Amino acid sequence: MASFDILEIESWERFYRANFINSITGFKSVNLIGTVDTAGRTNLGIFSSIVHIGSNPPLIGYINRPIGAAPHTLANIKATGVYTINHIHPSIVQQAHQTSAKYEVGISEFKEVGLTPEFYENIAAPFVKESNIKYALSLQEIIPIKLNNTFLVIGKVISIHIEKDIISEDGFLHLDKVNSICSNGIDAYYTTELIERFKYAKPGIQPKKLY
Amino acid sequence: MASFDILEIESWERFYRANFINSITGFKSVNLIGTVDTAGRTNLGIFSSIVHIGSNPPLIGYINRPIGAAPHTLANIKATGVYTINHIHPSIVQQAHQTSAKYEVGISEFKEVGLTPEFYENIAAPFVKESNIKYALSLQEIIPIKLNNTFLVIGKVISIHIEKDIISEDGFLHLDKVNSICSNGIDAYYTTELIERFKYAKPGIQPKKLY
Numbered sequence: 443m444a445s446f447d448i449l450e451i452e453s454w455e456r457f458y459r460a461n462f463i464n465s466i467t468g469f470k471s472v473n474l475i476g477t478v479d480t481a482g483r484t485n486l487g488i489f490s491s492i493v494h495i496g497s498n499p500p501l502i503g504y505i506n507r508p509i510g511a512a513p514h515t516l517a518n519i520k521a522t523g524v525y526t527i528n529h530i531h532p533s534i535v536q537q538a539h540q541t542s543a544k545y546e547v548g549i550s551e552f553k554e555v556g557l558t559p560e561f562y563e564n565i566a567a568p569f570v571k572e573s574n575i576k577y578a579l580s581l582q583e584i585i586p587i588k589l590n591n592t593f594l595v596i597g598k599v600i601s602i603h604i605e606k607d608i609i610s611e612d613g614f615l616h617l618d619k620v621n622s623i624c625s626n627g628i629d630a631y632y633t634t635e636l637i638e639r640f641k642y643a644k645p646g647i648q649p650k651k652l653y
Numbered sequence: 654m655a656s657f658d659i660l661e662i663e664s665w666e667r668f669y670r671a672n673f674i675n676s677i678t679g680f681k682s683v684n685l686i687g688t689v690d691t692a693g694r695t696n697l698g699i700f701s702s703i704v705h706i707g708s709n710p711p712l713i714g715y716i717n718r719p720i721g722a723a724p725h726t727l728a729n730i731k732a733t734g735v736y737t738i739n740h741i742h743p744s745i746v747q748q749a750h751q752t753s754a755k756y757e758v759g760i761s762e763f764k765e766v767g768l769t770p771e772f773y774e775n776i777a778a779p780f781v782k783e784s785n786i787k788y789a790l791s792l793q794e795i796i797p798i799k800l801n802n803t804f805l806v807i808g809k810v811i812s813i814h815i816e817k818d819i820i821s822e823d824g825f826l827h828l829d830k831v832n833s834i835c836s837n838g839i840d841a842y843y844t845t846e847l848i849e850r851f852k853y854a855k856p857g858i859q860p861k862k863l864y
Contacts, residue, residue, distance in 0.1 A: 444817040445773070451711055451810060454824070461824030463708040466788055466813060468740060469828060469835035469845055470705070471679030493704045493716055494681070496801040497674040500662055505704055505714075529679060532848055536860045543854035554856065562656070577677055582800055587807065589793055590707040594805055596798065599662060602677065606655040613665070613672035614838045617680060624680035624835055624845060627825045629852070629863065632845035634680055637743055637834065639841040643754035645765065649747045652840065 465627040472625035474538055475504070476526040476559070476568040477518035484559050484568045485514045486551040488541045490625045492527065500599040502527070502579060508591040514547060516584075519595065523581045524566050528573035531621040535631050565601055574620035577602040614639070676838045683836035685749055686715070687737040687770070687779040688729035695770050695779045696725045697762040699752045701836045703738065711810040713738070713790060719802040725758060727795075730806065734792045735777050739784035742832040746842050776812055785831035788813040825850070 451459065471492040477485045491505035504527075506516045519525045530538045537555040545551055552559045552568065559568035565578045579597025586593055608616040623631050639652035662670065682703040688696045702716035715738075717727045730736050741749045748766040756762060763770045763779065770779035773789075780787045790808025797804055819827040834842050850863035 443814050444820070446813040446815075448809075448811040451813065456709065458824035459711065460708040461821070462826065463711045463713075463810065464705055465824075465826035465828060466786060466810070466815070467703050467705045467713055468682030468684060468786075468833055469680060471681050473679060491704050492678050493702050493714075494675055494678045495716060495798060495803060497671040498667065499801065500670065500674045501800055502674075502678055503704075503716075505706060535848060536851070539851045540854050540860045543856045543858075545856050549856075575677060575679075583798075585796060585798070585805070587706060587794075587796070587805075589712055589807060590710065592706060594796070594798075596800060598659075599674065599677070600659040602657040602662065603654050604657075604677070609655070610672070613669035613676075614841065615673065615676035617676060617837050618843065622679055623848065626828050626845075627850075630825065630850040631848045632829065633848060634835060634837075634843035634845050637746060637842045637844060639838075640747070640750045641840070643751050645754045645756050645760075647754075649751045 461627050469624045469626050469632060472530055472623060472631065474528040474530060474541065474570050474573070475515055476528060476570060477515050478522060478567050479518050480521050483548055484550045484552050485518055486541050486557065486568070486570070487515045488538050495596055501582065501596055502599060503594050503596045506593040506595050516593065516595065519581055520584070522566055524578060525581070525597065526565070526567045526569045526576055526578045528570040529575040529617070529622040531574060531623060532633060534572050535623060539629070539631070562601060562603065569603065575604050575615070575617070575622060672838050680835045680837050680843060683741055683834060683842065685739040685741060685752065685781050685784065686726055687739060687781060688726055689733055689778050690729050691732050694759055695761045695763050696729055697752050697768065697779070697781070698726045699749050706807055712793065712807055713810060714805050714807045717804045717806050727804065727806065730792055731795070733777055735789060736792070736808065737776070737778045737780045737787055737789045739781035740786040740828070740833040742785060742834060743844060745783050746834060750840070750842070773812060773814065780814065786815050786826070786828070786833060
């Protein structure tokens with residue numbers, strides 16, 4: 443084992459530290475967030491900071507970088523109050539990664555990277571047609587994180603579009619059956635393989651497999 | 654594709670909705686958080702809401718459920734200001750899942766599930782000896798999320814212990830080489846396989862593989 447203390451961590455070169463700290467947090471959900479500005483121009487960005495906040499009501503958060511670093515998505519969400527989150531599978535991972543390039547305001551990443559905006563009734567924000575699992579959120583709260591000028595953006599799930607075959611009887615979704623991917627660090631993408639589902643754990647009882 | 658609107662989502666049975674909403678957020682980082690109370694009694698809990706907040710300073714957050722639902726971890730963090738985050742690999746996934754059982758206050762999950770507390774100099778909180786990637790955090794801020802009475806708990810990384818072989822020249826960590834797992838929903842665990850690392854994306858240039 444190698445050990446590093448805070449003095450050593452803080453001494454690391456900026457990009458080295460960014461790669462390292464973005465990796466120790468572990469594999470993470472990576473998704474495309476679709477938005478639209480008030481002029482109807484679409485925007486698409488890749489985010490790996492989606493976090494489950496609660497199921498009742500269905501609340502999902504993501505961390506938005508400081509304003510200026512990636513302004514389009516958050517500006518659009520503020521302006522319209524609605525956005526979509528779209529899973530990524532291996533066939534579109536190159537296009538998904540390419541949305542992280544710094545395009546000018548008003549340029550649609552959909553067109554630039556080759557993905558297709560798709561609209562469902564009553565939702566102003568664009569979904570990604572190629573995505574197998576996608577949902578829309580209504581903005582609930584933007585919580586500023588003063589420690590580093592980032593934001594926790596929280597939305598309520600208002601619409602879900604999903605391959606029917608992956609829905610289990612108990613509501614669990616077999617994400618691996620439609621090849622949803624996860625990410626590590628800032629630039630690495632992974633497929634997954636199920637180890638096990640376990641039953642609800644109780645004190646003094648050995649963990650049991652669900653199937 | 655199956656479509657669900659907010660009225661249908663809100664009509665779902667509680668556990669069905671919890672499974673569904675916990676799955677649509679995608680694969681997520683799953684870790685053991687180690688803490689100690691002021692009497693020195695150790696506690697270990699499994700959390701799948703770790704989120705990267707920033708690398709400079711190195712800030713990592715997690716969502717803690719409402720007080721009462723899982724009080725030990727947050728109470729200990731508040732009392733001592735320090736906690737550890739420990740990756741999980743397949744050999745310890747059963748033990749890790751079992752920490753989610755509702756043990757009485759003062760009962761150590763380490764002993765109950767069969768994992769080993771490990772202490773490093775100057776860090777009061779216990780690490781998991783069996784874990785291949787582990788780090789300690791110093792509490793920076795607890796942000797209440799009023800929408801559902803949860804908390805975003807943010808810590809600064811102050812100490813890292815990790816298998817040396819997985820560290821790349823650029824700081825990226827090959828988490829799959831030590832079999833770090835991810836999770837889906839509230840009870841499913843997965844191994845991963847690398848698809849690709851991509852170079853920093855630039856407008857107008859096709860995404861390039863890093864290796």
